[in-house]
Amino acid sequence: MRLGLGSYSLAWAIGVPGHPPASPITALGFLHEACRLGVQVIQVCENLPLTRLAPRELNRFEAEARDAGISIELGTRGIAESNLRAHLGLAKRLRSPFLRVVLDHAGDEPTPEEAIRRLRPWKAAFSEAGVKLGVENHDRFLCATLTGIVRELGPDWVGICLDTVNSFGALEGPDTVVAQLAPYALSLHVKDFTVTRPPHQMGFVVAGCAAGEGRLQLDPILEALRAAGRDVNAILETWVAPGPDLEETIERERRWTERGIANLRRSILGTLEPSSPPDPRFHPTRLPP
Numbered sequence: 001m002r003l004g005l006g007s008y009s010l011a012w013a014i015g016v017p018g019h020p021p022a023s024p025i026t027a028l029g030f031l032h033e034a035c036r037l038g039v040q041v042i043q044v045c046e047n048l049p050l051t052r053l054a055p056r057e058l059n060r061f062e063a064e065a066r067d068a069g070i071s072i073e074l075g076t077r078g079i080a081e082s083n084l085r086a087h088l089g090l091a092k093r094l095r096s097p098f099l100r101v102v103l104d105h106a107g108d109e110p111t112p113e114e115a116i117r118r119l120r121p122w123k124a125a126f127s128e129a130g131v132k133l134g135v136e137n138h139d140r141f142l143c144a145t146l147t148g149i150v151r152e153l154g155p156d157w158v159g160i161c162l163d164t165v166n167s168f169g170a171l172e173g174p175d176t177v178v179a180q181l182a183p184y185a186l187s188l189h190v191k192d193f194t195v196t197r198p199p200h201q202m203g204f205v206v207a208g209c210a211a212g213e214g215r216l217q218l219d220p221i222l223e224a225l226r227a228a229g230r231d232v233n234a235i236l237e238t239w240v241a242p243g244p245d246l247e248e249t250i251e252r253e254r255r256w257t258e259r260g261i262a263n264l265r266r267s268i269l270g271t272l273e274p275s276s277p278p279d280p281r282f283h284p285t286r287l288p289p
Contacts, residue, residue, distance in 0.1 A: 006045065006235040009253075025048075043235045073233070073235070077102040077104070078104070084101075097186070147180055161185075189235050192214035207239065212264060
C-alpha cells in the first residue's frame, strides 16, 4: 500500500462548480503539491480532467510525474461511450492500473441492469489495454448492488474503488462498505468525518474533517483489505465545508490536506517521513498549521 493524493483533496483550490478560485490549481500544480507532500501516487479525477490538456501540457505533466517517481491513477464520471474511450486511452498511456468510474453523470443515471449492459462490451478493450475498471461506491447504489455488478461483468477486469464514507448516501456505514466491497477493491479513498448534533438537537450533521482526526476507524479497514488479499493505494480525499469566503475555505482545505497526509503516513506507513523525499523543485513555503 502506498499513500496518495486525490484531486478531491484540493477540490476548492481546483474549483468547485459555482465557486471559481482566482488562481485555480492546474494539473501540473496538483502534481507539484503531491511532490511537496512527499506522496508516491496521485489520483486525478473529473474535477481536474487530463483529457482537456493540450498535447504539450500533457507531455509535460507525464514527464514531470515520471521524473518525480509519482504514479498516476486516472478517474472519470459517467459511462458514455465517448468518455470511456477517451479515458481508457489516456489510462493506458499514463500506465494507470485502473480507470476509476462513477456510474452516474448529470442526466445519465443508469439502473444496475443498464450499467451492466453498457459496460459489458468494454471487456476486450480494457483487457487489451491492461487497465481495469474501478466502479466507485458513490452514494446511490447499495454495496450489494455494486458487488452484483462486479460479479456479473467479471472481477477479472472490474473492481471497486472503495470510498470510506460515500455510502452514507445509501444509508450504509464504513463497516458494511468494507465487509462487502473489500474483496473487490482496486483503490481506497480515505475520507474522515465527524457526526454531531446541531445546537437545536434536531438530527445529526455528518461533516468532513482532516484524515485521522475524526470518527473513521482506519485500522480495521486496512486489516480487512489485507485479509482479502488487496494491496491497494490509500488516496486522501477531503470534505471541506465552505467557510466565510473562498480564500479561507481553500486555506483550510490545504491545512487539512497537510495534516491528513501526516496522520495517514503515521497510521499507514508507520513513519513521519515521506517514503521518498519530495522533489526540491516543488517545495514552496508550507502553510501554518
